[in-house]
Amino acid sequence: MFKCAHSDGAALPSKQPRSSTVSSTDSNRAPARITGDIVDVDTNDWIKLVRENKLLVDKTNLLLHVMKHDSSDIILRPSHFGKTMLLNMVRDFLNVVGTDEELAERKRIFKSMNIHKVDPTFVDEHCGRYPVIYLNL
DSSP states (O other): OOOOBOTTSOBOOSSOOSEEEEOOSOTTSOOEEEEOSOOOTTOOOHHHHHHTTOOEEOOHHHHHHHHHSOOOOOOOOOTTSSHHHHHHHHHHHHBOOSOHHHHHHHHHHHHTSHHHHHOTTHHHHHTTOBOOOOOOO
16 A cells, blocks of 8 residues: 655645645755645656646756756666656656647646746756657666
8 A cells, every 4th residue: 555644754634635745854955846646656757647637756856956967876766766757857858859839838847846946947948958869778
């Protein structure tokens, strides 16, 4: 059975709102946002999860960190911790491929996430501006 809890370990109330916030311990970051009401661990299509209002942990702070810092990062986590979904999010943020409508939808979605709250100009400056080579081995 899957059970959600606040970051302090307290269980969420049984009738939780469709959108809840879990605070971050780092004061320089916006709080992590968890939205939706259904857990779907069988997909890495984060845009589909947003469209269907499924449970999604907003990891766009990591995207901002990777883009602003000149470093190499290795993300080591067990299976089902969202590594592939995070890489799909990076691909969809940077990728220049797609129609104007698809790009507008991606920008609208990213502007509703933490990345836009932390740096309001970042999405307009970088979303859909770079060619991406994506390998999933």
